[in-house]
Amino acid sequence: ILNVEQSPQSLHVQEGDSTNFTCSFPSSNFYALHWYRWETAKSPEALFVMTLNGDEKKKGRISATLNTKEGYSYLYIKGSQPEDSATYLCAFCSEAAGNKLTFGGGTRVLVKP
Amino acid sequence: DAGITQSPRYKITETGRQVTLMCHQTWSHSYMFWYRQDLGHGLRLIYYSAAADITDKGEVPDGYVVSRSKTENFPLTLESATRSQTSVYFCASRGGRTPYEQYFGPGTRLTVT
Numbered sequence: 534i535l536n537v538e539q540s541p542q543s544l545h546v547q548e549g550d551s552t553n554f555t556c557s558f559p560s561s562n563f564y565a566l567h568w569y570r571w572e573t574a575k576s577p578e579a580l581f582v583m584t585l586n587g588d589e590k591k592k593g594r595i596s597a598t599l600n601t602k603e604g605y606s607y608l609y610i611k612g613s614q615p616e617d618s619a620t621y622l623c624a625f626c627s628e629a630a631g632n633k634l635t636f637g638g639g640t641r642v643l644v645k646p
Numbered sequence: 647d648a649g650i651t652q653s654p655r656y657k658i659t660e661t662g663r664q665v666t667l668m669c670h671q672t673w674s675h676s677y678m679f680w681y682r683q684d685l686g687h688g689l690r691l692i693y694y695s696a697a698a699d700i701t702d703k704g705e706v707p708d709g710y711v712v713s714r715s716k717t718e719n720f721p722l723t724l725e726s727a728t729r730s731q732t733s734v735y736f737c738a739s740r741g742g743r744t745p746y747e748q749y750f751g752p753g754t755r756l757t758v759t
Contacts, residue, residue, distance in 0.1 A: 539688075567747060567748075569747075575752075576736060576750035576751060576752050576753055577689070577736070577750045578750070579747030579748065579749075582746065582747050622688050622689065624689075632677055632694070632696065632740075633679075633691055633694060633704060634679075634691065634748065635691075635705070636681075636687075636688035636689040636690070637688055638686050638687055638688045639688045
């Protein structure tokens with residue numbers, strides 16, 4: 534069983550502040566790292582799929598970095614807004630696992646107005 | 647414009663009953679997945695399928711059965727439901743072999759009494 538950890542489990546952010554959180558994963562047999570945004574009562578939606586060490590992806594105010602050698606990825610939210618409130622999931626895909634994703638437990642973000 | 651749908655959206659059943667959750671996608675995606683949402687674990691993979699008539703176990707397959715006779719459908723059956731199978735179940739799909747993002751259905755909330 535692959536170990537994918539996200540920290541913190543939850544965080545409260547004041548509107549307008551920036552924040553970041555971590556996904557750690559095995560550093561061997563890396564294939565891809567996914568980030569999903571999951572709003573309450575909805576289904577997860579893909580933010581990024583990252584495959585290369587040093588990858589940086591950006592979508593609006595949300596960006597992510599990837600370090601496959603040390604096994605971590607950061608997700609950043611710049612100038613948080615209430616609509617950014619959601620659970621952010623990362624998912625690791627190894628070469629051995631092929632097309633299967635192993636999800637972390639998620640970081641629940643609450644942006645307070 | 648249906649995308650990926652699940653039915654029923656809500657189901658209450660009794661311990662020992664057989665119940666089938668349906669998943670249907672209109673994209674002709676080759677890969678389909680079943681996950682369950684567990685507190686602290688994010689999403690855990692139950693079963694997945696790479697194509698019609700090809701299925702394989704995920705992380706938590708015990709007590710579940712799947713089939714895939716047609717590309718667009720991927721039903722999940724709980725042969726004899728137990729209370730520990732109370733959860734929200736998500737179906738997902740994606741196309742191709744490269745690490746594309748997965749597209750999730752709206753989920754089925756199953757309660758086993």
